[in-house]
Amino acid sequence: MKSAIPVTTIEIKTACSQCNLRELCLPFGLDPREVNQLDELVGSRRKIKRQQHLYRSGEAFEAIYAIRAGSFKTDVILEDGRDQVTGFQMTGEVLGLDGISSERHSCNAIALEDSEVCVIPFSRLEELSRQVESLQHQFHKIMSREIVRDHGVMMLLGSMRAEERLAAFLLNMSQRFTARGFSPSEFHLRMTRDEIGSYLGLKLETVSRAFSRFQEDGLVAVQQKHIRILDTPGLKKLLNHHAA
Amino acid sequence: MKSAIPVTTIEIKTACSQCNLRELCLPFGLDPREVNQLDELVGSRRKIKRQQHLYRSGEAFEAIYAIRAGSFKTDVILEDGRDQVTGFQMTGEVLGLDGISSERHSCNAIALEDSEVCVIPFSRLEELSRQVESLQHQFHKIMSREIVRDHGVMMLLGSMRAEERLAAFLLNMSQRFTARGFSPSEFHLRMTRDEIGSYLGLKLETVSRAFSRFQEDGLVAVQQKHIRILDTPGLKKLLNHHAA
DNA sequence: AAATCGTATTGATGTGGATCAAAGGGCTCC
DNA sequence: GGAGCCCTTTGATCCACATCAATACGATTT
Structure with a gap:
């Protein structure tokens, strides 16, 4: 051929x-x-x-x-x-x-x-x-x-609160960008709030509010789809420090 | 050996x-x-x-x-x-x-x-x-x-209400029992309400209430773990007739 | 540079399911 | 076959997120 x-x-x-x-x-x-x-x-x-x-x-x-x-x-x-x-x-x-x-x-x-x-x-x-x-x-x-x-997503959807879900999502994105040679802390999301919400089992307004909350708390700097993670340990703490 | x-x-x-x-x-x-x-x-x-x-x-x-x-x-x-x-x-x-x-x-x-x-x-x-x-x-x-x-479970966890989740669960169990030569309409669940709840992203009380509701509505007969499905089309309707 | 449209933010209010609580029922294990 | 324990049911209250609503922003088109 x-x-x-x-x-x-x-x-x-x-x-x-x-x-x-x-x-x-x-x-x-x-x-x-x-x-x-x-x-x-x-x-x-x-x-x-x-x-x-x-x-x-x-x-x-x-x-x-x-x-x-x-x-x-x-x-x-x-x-x-x-x-x-x-x-x-x-x-x-x-x-x-x-x-x-x-x-x-x-x-x-x-x-x-x-x-x-x-x-x-x-x-x-x-x-x-x-x-x-x-x-x-x-x-x-x-x-x-x-x-x-x-299975990880099922865990997320089944037992995490809104902010935990978004934190898990951001950490996951960061890790995957890192594996591709990009910055772990600064990246551009290609999906809308609505799409993130659908993935995380949340409404777009809830996603937006969680982003705003993270920004207030100094965890990330958010400018539309551009994300800068300022406090990775803080995000991780959000995931694990949940009273069972 | x-x-x-x-x-x-x-x-x-x-x-x-x-x-x-x-x-x-x-x-x-x-x-x-x-x-x-x-x-x-x-x-x-x-x-x-x-x-x-x-x-x-x-x-x-x-x-x-x-x-x-x-x-x-x-x-x-x-x-x-x-x-x-x-x-x-x-x-x-x-x-x-x-x-x-x-x-x-x-x-x-x-x-x-x-x-x-x-x-x-x-x-x-x-x-x-x-x-x-x-x-x-x-x-x-x-x-x-x-x-x-x-992916089906993600759909369930991300976009269905409690009763829809339980209906989907029961229909799935029924189908799997059928494939094994058992009755499609009558079977014994081996798991607790708590385990069902964990799988469906609900608390055990919510699972229990949904079962009671189904019973009131004549969809199933529930006796602890023993389930008799009385109205399969009714359960299916619960899944699909949700206003988008 | 203005107009348009999709996207995002923020506020006010509503609600489905969680949480707290108590009692009853049925297994399991002596 | 009885005791104890786990499981289930049901009620009352609460709260996290959904929903409804309005505005703002940014990208794209003209």
Whole structure:
């Protein structure tokens, strides 16, 4: 299939082997030869404009997606129109795992900003992970990590107060920005108060008030979507010092 | 390790190939030869008495567990003592998937009644699923199903009112009992009101009141842990007819 | 630079479920 | 088979967050 002409600069730049996200993504733990095998499998990239769907609930499942650039939210919608954001995904994270069980996507994935994903045909991923043990293991870890994350959100939704939820959210974002080489204390949120609220099981006004409260208490400096964390230990204390 | 004497009746009875749960469990979709390979991998069974832990958060992860008999709950506990039930598991369901990501269990699994599980050493499962495509696929489906289930719980915790949560819970239990050949409308809950409440993000008093309300409205007949569903459509209506 | 629209903040009021409290019922374990 | 204890139910009160409402801000368009 591959032509004999040399690969273009762009193709090189987008290969797993050249991708600076590989420590966070599917190639983690693979040796260079194995990463090259993965490269062949990642057929195409897809650009998704802000507010566009990467996939929709009910669509046939054929591939999972690794985020190369940008960010997404996933949500589920009930018949009566209520919806709930189930997660926010950043570069290097994998989207679409929910579709494996029924061969149909069970949520919507929507770009929070202009973004790009690597398309990983799932049957070929299963095929290759039968041959490459480290890939198989990394894939299992990624799925398991999603389960653990979900349990954390269930804890948050089931037993935390509004300010604790927002503190947990901010600390989580900080940690994920840090893992991507950005500042732990200063970042730009790509989602609205309403989307944060949906994720945290709160109304947007409650999210806004909690932000204001944190600002009053000197925990963070908030300017719309731009966040500066001033007192990380203070935020952590908010989480744990709750009388049982 | 195995002695040369013929396998006992009990050992035969507990093999996957003879297990009547195989349609719900890991062997689903495997041909008889493949199920035999799985049999060899399922090293041992473990009996867990009511209230005993199958595993605890923080323990090294080595195996996943398929429930042969009985039922379990899983929970996560915060430093300050707050805890949250993240799921109830019935026969044929798999426990321990949360441990893959960090090689340590991230929650506790506790038997709700005297129970028995099949121990599936994880590294051997990965090994065999590199050889047996249908096993690999079934395992991936099981993990994905857990993710989808978790998203449903997030929806429930984030956007439903108390009675809707309980209705969703009862319908889910009914469906799972049905899948196991039991009555869809009459069953015995193994967990307390407190545990249901923890799972649903409610206090036990609220769960109790919701049960009483359902009883008044003729939706269910409740006698302690014994539940008879009288009006399934009524319960379903409660879920969907919510003004957005 | 003005107009528009989505997003955010802040205030006033309402309410669903939490909390506090007490009594009754049914298991479990001697 | 009885004692004790945990579990459940029900009532009264409280409070955290939702809801309703108005304004302000900022980005985008023209």
